[in-house]
Amino acid sequence: MSPRNSVLEASLTRQRIVDRGLMLASVDGLEGLTIGRLATELGMSKAGVLGHFGTKEGLQLAVVDAAAELFAREVPQHARGVPPGLTHLHTLCEAWVSYLEREVLPGGCFFTAAAAEFDGRSGPVRDAIAGMDALWRRDLGIHIRRAITAGDLPADTDPDQLVYELVGIVLALNHSLQLHHDKQAPARARRAMQRLLRNR
Template identity: 65%
Template structure:
């Protein structure tokens, strides 16, 4: 086998492992993500799977990074063509609700699940989750401030408070969809968002 083919195969295998890892972690949490579990699911040896990551923590971090890529594709990227400010904020929120509604991850919002799992811990995994969450909140805050500057939202809008409230809507939506199996929840979320953004 040529070195190029070998490297291509290794990248493919790693991608397959991470895709399965995201599925498992979204349902069972990052702690449910073990080398043995994934090896069994994928018909691999533990040593073969371990060779791609080296440790459970490295695997967890890679899974988080993969999930972040999926979220970016499903939410921010869908709003990328809209005007900055309120139009972009509306598009981001619409894509966020759609991402929840469509069940992109089998266990609901990946990040809602792992935040609840790691919020009181310390270490690189918690730091990675907190960092990604902070970047998302920063992006929302930026669009709110641009909307205020453009006169699209009231001058006295508290950007951090509005982000807090939008996050609350999404946490409630995830719970309503996953725990309550409430099919009306996405429309409820859209109505609250319209009210928050002055529709």
């Protein structure tokens, strides 16, 4: 096998491990993600799985990155090309609700579950999760400020408060879908978001 093919095969194997790890972690949590289970499910040795990441923490961090990439494809990228302002914000919110409604991951919102799992801890995994959350909130705030500048939202709108309330709606949506299997929850979330943005 040529070096180029060997590198490609290693990269594809690593991606398979991460993809499967993301599916498992979305249901069982990042701590429930074990090298042994991944090895069994993928027909690999434990050493073969671990060799791609070095440590379990390395695997967890790779899964967090993969979750962030998936979220970016499913939510922010759906608003690409949409003019800035309230229309862009509505498009983002709809994509956010749809992401959970369509059960893109079997365990619902990966970052909601991971934040609950790691919020009281310290270390690189907790920092990565907090960093991704902060980045998304910052982006939401940017779009809210653009809507204010465009005159779509009142000048006295508090962007941080609006971000807080939008995040709260999605947390409630994830909770209702995952814990109660409430099929009406996405519609409730949409109404709550529309009322929130309309009342500004």
